Amino acid sequence: MNQQILLARRPQGAPVAEDFRLVETPIPDPGPGDVLVQHRFISLDPYQRGRMDDVKSYSAPVAIGGVMECGAVGQVAASSDARFREGDWVLGGFGWQSYSVRPAKSLIAIDPDEAPPSTALGVLGMPGLTAWVGLEDIGQPKAGEMLVVSAASGAVGQVAGQLGKIRGAKVVGIAGGAEKCAFVKDTLGFDAAIDHRGNLDAQLDAACPDGIDVYWENVGGAVQAAVFPRFRDFGRMVMCGMISQYNTAPGAAAAGAPPGPNLGPVVRKRLRIQGFIVSDTGWPRYGQFRKEMLGHIKAGRIKWREDVAHGLANAPAAFMGMLEGQNFGKQLVALD
Ligand SMILES: NC(=O)c1ccc[n+]([C@@H]2O[C@H](COP(=O)([O-])OP(=O)(O)OC[C@H]3O[C@@H](n4cnc5c(N)ncnc54)[C@H](OP(=O)(O)O)[C@@H]3O)[C@@H](O)[C@H]2O)c1
Known part of the structure; x- marks a missing residue:
């Protein structure tokens, strides 16, 4: 089953556990040109608090009952497109859930030999x-x-x-x-x-x-x-x-x-x-950024720290903690 965290209602002030709901739905099937991704790490970021409010912004809010939005990295579990094979690592806006189906052309391939895949959500993301x-x-x-x-x-x-x-x-x-x-x-x-x-x-x-x-x-x-x-x-x-x-x-x-x-x-x-x-203006220059950062990382000039919570059910608590400064480094949730 696909575990998902939905926005149950709009938070009033600081989010609380009741603002979120964990549900299980069938794992979706990839159609032609699609890829089924099993998420390994989801990214918790402060901007996601903004998505919980129904206000005009540079991006639309998450609907009540919608899956919370986020970037994530995962591995291809099934592919109907020649560009990706089972086991490939990919980055995308997959949301607070354990699986998703996306068009192959919308995915960014990640080379796990260059850097640990979780870095695609932090220092290299x-x-x-x-x-x-x-x-x-x-x-x-x-x-x-x-x-x-x-x-x-x-x-x-x-x-x-x-x-x-x-x-x-x-x-x-x-x-x-x-x-x-x-x-x-x-x-x-x-x-x-x-x-x-x-x-x-x-x-x-x-x-x-x-x-x-x-x-x-x-x-x-x-x-x-x-x-x-x-x-x-x-x-x-x-x-x-x-x-x-x-x-x-x-x-x-x-x-x-x-x-x-x-x-x-x-x-x-x-x-x-x-x-x-x-x-x-950032994503069009992602290639240049990644090349420079990989150079810095290989030369030992850039270090980083991640704070990893475990299990999708713990995402709301980790998110609420991040807004209070409880995270120490880039906040991730490992879906292990
Ligand atoms: N403009 C953009 O495109 C863009 C993109 C990404 C992120 N951002 C912004 O960048 C900022 C940092 O994001 P991040 O992902 O790197 O988060 P982060 O720094 O990893 O985590 C948030 C940190 O904010 C600090 N904090 C929380 N409440 C605070 C308060 N009242 N006073 C002082 N510090 C407080 C805490 O650190 P301490 O324990 O050290 O206080 C907490 O650990 C956020 O404002 C985010 O919205 C902007």
């Missing part, structure tokens, strides 16, 4: 591509500049900071708790790590005494309020995400967040603040 695109197009840190990255131990943050180091920037990561901070500094090789549960102002003053050239924004709220006044002239703010606000109603202020920053310095300091969505 959408989150890594996000970090690469945002730094190439918006952040553009130069050698010697100060780059600050929030949610630095997470899927996007760990890559953004390491790519900043490769470009020669000084990199400070912001993460929640001593263990994540130690990982950011000692394993990922950032110059310093700041615990956002401590005194942000004092720690930023110590780590960035001359101010900040590039801020990689993943979280918003109190972290953004502390970073913003420290921009140097011609600073750039890469607006990647603001996870601290994802459980608040659209347009409402995040609970406990200080009032937004005074935007006056944007003019005085000639700042550039730009949001982006990886799917707009």
Whole structure:
């Protein structure tokens, strides 16, 4: 049977277990040109919280009773197309379920000999591509500049900071708790790590005494309020995400967040603040990104960490935990 996690109702604030429903349906048959994929890893990402709300966005919401959306990697279980054989590894937008049937032409083949297949959802997948695109197009840190990255131990943050180091920037990561901070500094090789549960102002003053050239924004709220006044002239703010606000109603202020920053310095300091969505400009450049990243990985310049939950039934809990910072690295669910 195909196990599926459906969106049972739209969450009010933080998602709870009752917002999801686990069902079993017959495994679908592939039609001509189709492939049946058995999913091995599904990807939990913060954007999926946005898909649970019925609001106008860059992508349609998941319908009530629909399968939760996500990227996943799996192996071909049956194929009606000459391009794929049983056992081949593929990447696609398969959803929170254990099997799916997709047209062969919509699948991306993965070579498991190049890197472990799960990396196609993390360092070599959408989150890594996000970090690469945002730094190439918006952040553009130069050698010697100060780059600050929030949610630095997470899927996007760990890559953004390491790519900043490769470009020669000084990199400070912001993460929640001593263990994540130690990982950011000692394993990922950032110059310093700041615990956002401590005194942000004092720690930023110590780590960035001359101010900040590039801020990689993943979280918003109190972290953004502390970073913003420290921009140097011609600073750039890469607006990647603001996870601290994802459980608040659209347009409402995040609970406990200080009032937004005074935007006056944007003019005085000639700042550039730009949001982006990886799917707009990232996927057409995926080949170039993957080639570069594989080079960095083989040379030992890029490291990564995954946080793997086990069993589809545990996906909702792992997702809810990620929104609270309980994940340590790229959050995946192994369907073993
Ligand atoms: N623009 C795009 O195309 C694009 C694409 C992918 C991802 N994103 C965005 O990038 C950001 C990171 O995504 P990810 O997949 O890499 O997730 P992640 O960092 O692996 O996981 C989320 C992390 O956010 C931190 N966090 C949660 N609530 C917080 C709060 N109130 N204050 C401070 N930190 C908080 C937690 O880390 P700590 O324990 O360290 O606080 C948590 O582990 C998200 O905002 C996501 O929406 C954007």
